[in-house]
Amino acid sequence: EAQVTQNPRYLITVTGKKLTVTCSQNMNHEYMSWYRQDPGLGLRQIYYSMNVEVTDKGDVPEGYKVSRKEKRNFPLILESPSPNQTSLYFCASSGTSGGETQYFGPGTRLLVL
């Protein structure tokens, strides 16, 4: 089954404690992206990757890091989480840069205390 998986699905952490949210896709997609979703602000892109070792900033990259060492994986790293990073996070992938069919993962709900 074609899918994007994210782990963990729910996470409660404290300010400053480094964390990683994993994202993996099994469709051999080149393009992967991370979004955060906040009430009233919609989905905002954090980082995206056009292929292995190729990443670029989205609209809200501050406080986040990503890496793309393998085509299937695109982890999101919060080196020192802060309460304003409490949000719902989605990973997405698509097979073309046009992104006509962008598949979203199930989401990770993060609470930073």
Add this chain to the structure above:
Amino acid sequence: QKEVEQNSGPLSVPEGAIASLNCTYSDRGSQSFFWYRQYSGKSPELIMFIYSNGDKEDGRFTAQLNKASQYVSLLIRDSQPSDSATYLCALKRNQGGKLIFGQGTELSVKP
């Protein structure tokens, strides 16, 4: 001015009616436009995409694009309670892969 604007709603329509969802954008260079549906607590799923001026139909859904007026709309015919969700409009400026989303319109279809 936000790059993609949607009325947050909620938009309430009776079952069987046509639901009309609208989206305006500010960048005339935007090339491709997408409509996603998101059920509460779930991830967005693509309904349709449109590149050219005019209408594009897929089952009960019709996307309309007017680049001169900078708006894109989604019509849902014969609305069903199962269509109750938040509908997200998104665009890409170019082939670079960056999707820009509106804040979404909540649709409620009443039986």
